[in-house]
Amino acid sequence: MARVYDLVRPKTAFGPETIAVLSAALDDAWERLLESGSECTRPAYARAMREVIARRIIDIAQRGVVDQKELADSAVRFLAANYRLGKRQQTSSATAVAPAALPKITAIGNAQSRPQP
Numbered sequence: 001m002a003r004v005y006d007l008v009r010p011k012t013a014f015g016p017e018t019i020a021v022l023s024a025a026l027d028d029a030w031e032r033l034l035e036s037g038s039e040c041t042r043p044a045y046a047r048a049m050r051e052v053i054a055r056r057i058i059d060i061a062q063r064g065v066v067d068q069k070e071l072a073d074s075a076v077r078f079l080a081a082n083y084r085l086g087k088r089q090q091t092s093s094a095t096a097v098a099p100a101a102l103p104k105i106t107a108i109g110n111a112q113s114r115p116q117p
Contacts, residue, residue, distance in 0.1 A: 012062045022057055025071035029053050032076055040083060053079065 014022065030050060033041050040049040056075045065071060 014061065018061065018066055021066055021068050022054075022061055022071065025057050025068045025075070026050070026054050028068065028072040029057070029075040032072070033079070038079075040079060049079070049083070052083070 030041075030053060033049070039045065053075045056078045057071045060071055060074050065074070
């Protein structure tokens with residue numbers, strides 16, 4: 001019976017120089033996401049998203065790619081294809097919902113849609 005550790009163990013051992021390139025690629029990809037204002041960089045998601053980026057970079061490096069820019073590009077493309085990368089919206093809770101989207105409440109408690117202008 002296979003152990004979980006055997007299933008996730010890396011197939012390749014990297015030397016110190018390669019590890020430095022992988023680390024720089026991770027930092028580069030993360031900086032790009034921060035600059036873009038991606039929702040993936042929100043504190044609630046940051047740790048998990050950095051791990052996703054790191055795993056993707058390792059996967060690509062195990063296939064023989066060791067160029068920092070190419071690794072970072074691949075990680076960002078992977079996130080763009082598989083995760084929501086929308087920009088964070090800076091709104092307060094009071095303005096988060098447009099007033100026209102809220103139902104009109106009548107005196108008897110029934111909700112009715114507001115008439116369209």
